[in-house]
Amino acid sequence: QVHLVESGGGSVQAGTSSTLSCAASARRLRTYAMGWFRQAPGKEREFVAAISWRGDSTHYAESVKGRFTISRDNAKNTVYLQMHSLKPEDTAVYYCAADPSLVAASGNEEDYDNWGQGTQVTVSS
DSSP states (O other), rough: OOOHHHHEEEEEEEOEEEEEEEOOOTTTGSEEEEEEEEOTTTOOOOOEEEEOTSSSSSOOTTTTTTEEEEEEGGGGGGGEEEEOOGGGGGOEEEEEEETTTTSOOOOOOOGGOOOOOOOEEEOOO
């Protein structure tokens, strides 16, 4: 099992930037692909971004492509989500996810068995 803890959420103005972090407990995080998902009020959880275990492949939802960047620092067991040009529709609880059997960047929620508790991001206009 991997214990994941997100941080960096909060309230921001539209058009600004914010960065989320996901710290993992696993010593072998470097071998896991990681993903970010989000859930807005009254909506289903949706895929945001994913990164392969090596960090050489990324995958983004169309709604965030060009604005969000996922990256990882395996030495720090941490994955980041840099968010730029934030919009009110980006308001959601953001979750990071990992799975020890996953090495490729995946946008499928079912591929991940380990989830963080989530961090709230609120974008006001």
